[in-house]
Amino acid sequence: MASIRRWDEVSEGDEIGPITRLLSKDEVRAYARACGVYFPRFTDDEGARQEGLPGMITPGNMSMGLLATLIESWAGAGALTRLGTTFRGLVLPDRTIRLCGAVTQKDDDARTVELDVWLESDEGERLVIGTASVKLA
Amino acid sequence: MPLEFDPAILGKEFDRAKHDPVTAEELIAFSRALGATSPCYIEPGPDLIGHPTHCVRFRGQKFFPDDLPAGLRIRMSFDAGKDIELGVPLRPGDRITVSSTLHQIYEKTGRSGSMVFVVIRFTLTNERGEMVATIDNRMMYRGEN
Numbered sequence: 001m002a003s004i005r006r007w008d009e010v011s012e013g014d015e016i017g018p019i020t021r022l023l024s025k026d027e028v029r030a031y032a033r034a035c036g037v038y039f040p041r042f043t044d045d046e047g048a049r050q051e052g053l054p055g056m057i058t059p060g061n062m063s064m065g066l067l068a069t070l071i072e073s074w075a076g077a078g079a080l081t082r083l084g085t086t087f088r089g090l091v092l093p094d095r096t097i098r099l100c101g102a103v104t105q106k107d108d109d110a111r112t113v114e115l116d117v118w119l120e121s122d123e124g125e126r127l128v129i130g131t132a133s134v135k136l137a
Numbered sequence: 138m139p140l141e142f143d144p145a146i147l148g149k150e151f152d153r154a155k156h157d158p159v160t161a162e163e164l165i166a167f168s169r170a171l172g173a174t175s176p177c178y179i180e181p182g183p184d185l186i187g188h189p190t191h192c193v194r195f196r197g198q199k200f201f202p203d204d205l206p207a208g209l210r211i212r213m214s215f216d217a218g219k220d221i222e223l224g225v226p227l228r229p230g231d232r233i234t235v236s237s238t239l240h241q242i243y244e245k246t247g248r249s250g251s252m253v254f255v256v257i258r259f260t261l262t263n264e265r266g267e268m269v270a271t272i273d274n275r276m277m278y279r280g281e282n
Contacts, residue, residue: 060216065190
């Protein structure tokens with residue numbers, strides 16, 4: 001669980017990612033199954049429409065999980081200590097998303113780093129925004 | 138008109154749920170579904186731990202307290218976001234207990250009108266009494282009280 005990012009390598013303003021990916025419906029279904037939320041809104045277009053949605057959507061928790069994965073691909077497994085997110089818009093599968101972040105603050109005493117993170121659509125709309133704390137060696 | 142409620146309902150545990158032991162297969166499936174590639178999240182063995190957001194998989198038996206203000210009980214809520222504080226890692230065999238409290242109720246006025254936010258806090262502990270995570274689930278209610 002040792003962090004892969006060294007404290008002295010990090011500066012305020014550093015960018016994290018972006019990671020660009022197409023989130024497929026099958027990937028969303030796999031997450032819904034693994035998370036115990038295999039509900040029509042996350043697994044089936046028609047079932048989601050019956051709930052008033054435009055089609056199946058990505059669980060907010062999955063968006064949060066993808067941001068956590070982004071952070072730890074940069075900081076190292078086990079480095080994340082806090083993650084807060086706000087779900088602002090629907091994340092629809094079968095579309096391109098970008099996972100992005102930036103270093104906003106370094107705490108020299110605690111050797112922690114504060115981050116802004118967000119998930120945006122291909123059009124640049126920030127659908128999920130958040131802040132996070134990581135502890136580096 | 139501001140939402141009225143008895144502040145005594147805040148911070149009071151309204152649900153406690155004990156979950157079956159976590160399996161290695163569950164931990165790995167969850168991490169793989171998020172594209173995690175670190176060996177500690179996807180390779181079976183003594184070093185296997187849960188993805189940091191695996192904690193959201195644990196819920197209580199009921200999500201809202203029985204004494205939630207009446208004006209909110211009949212309205213549809215939306216998942217507005219979550220805040221997670223992480224404690225010790227989740228490991229195979231852990232038996233997680235979820236304690237649920239009504240943490241906060243507050244109002245905001247935005248471009249789309251008034252909104253009420255209800256924050257339900259889940260505190261997850263393992264069988265050794267160690268804190269695994271604290272999760273604040275922020276639910277949003279639109280419109281009139």
